Amino acid sequence: MNTEIKQTDVELIQGDITKAEVDAIVNAANSELIGGGGVDGAIRRAGGAAIENACAEIRRREGGCPTGKAVITPGGDLYAKYVIHTAGPVWEGGNSGEAELLASCYQESLRLTIGNDIQSIAFPSISTGVYGYPTEKAAVVALTAVKEFVLQSNAVPTTIQFILFDEATHTCYVDALHTLNF
Ligand code: ADP
Numbered sequence: 749m750n751t752e753i754k755q756t757d758v759e760l761i762q763g764d765i766t767k768a769e770v771d772a773i774v775n776a777a778n779s780e781l782i783g784g785g786g787v788d789g790a791i792r793r794a795g796g797a798a799i800e801n802a803c804a805e806i807r808r809r810e811g812g813c814p815t816g817k818a819v820i821t822p823g824g825d826l827y828a829k830y831v832i833h834t835a836g837p838v839w840e841g842g843n844s845g846e847a848e849l850l851a852s853c854y855q856e857s858l859r860l861t862i863g864n865d866i867q868s869i870a871f872p873s874i875s876t877g878v879y880g881y882p883t884e885k886a887a888v889v890a891l892t893a894v895k896e897f898v899l900q901s902n903a904v905p906t907t908i909q910f911i912l913f914d915e916a917t918h919t920c921y922v923d924a925l926h927t928l929n930f
Contacts, residue, residue, distance in 0.1 A: 798824030
């Protein structure tokens with residue numbers, strides 16, 4: 749479904765983010781920037797060595813990517829020119845700052861679009877796989893964070909997609925979008 753916020757389209761799509769025809773896709777990475785399973789493994793497999801080489805360089809230079817922050821690498825063999833890697837929080841019951849950290853993942857990722865000529869970006873559902881963040885809660889945090897960024901920033905991508913792998917996750921995001929009255 750498409751919803752207008754200012755001039756930015758927010759689209760909720762069920763599918764595989766490695767196939768997204770956007771300028772940048774976001775990876776639900778770990779803070780070590782070491783290849784994992786889930787969406788991270790899928791992106792690294794599809795993008796090839798250019799992604800791992802760039803992650804290795806960031807590991808050497810900065811030690812990795814702290815939870816709630818984001819770093820950018822080339823997209824390698826992907827359609828997307830860039831991969832923005834963000835480390836989501838592990839769910840520990842909700843009282844350990846998980847919501848703030850998750851919101852920060854979306855906002856820091858969007859911040860990296862500025863200055864990198866990124867007009868379109870696709871997000872997966874960060875933290876709701878192995879990291880165990882309840883999807884209904886994560887969807888509200890994700891969409892609220894994106895909405896706040898779009899309302900506060902002058903330079904925003906014209907297209908922001910959420911590419912949700914399975915039907916249950918897609919449904920949670922659609923419900924959250926309605927609840928938030930976008
Ligand atoms: P995290 O460690 O942040 O929880 P995961 O990769 O385990 O990250 O899961 C995050 C979400 O990404 C889950 O909803 C999972 O189903 C989804 N996912 C896995 N593969 C893909 C893919 N190819 N495209 C989009 N989403 C995916």
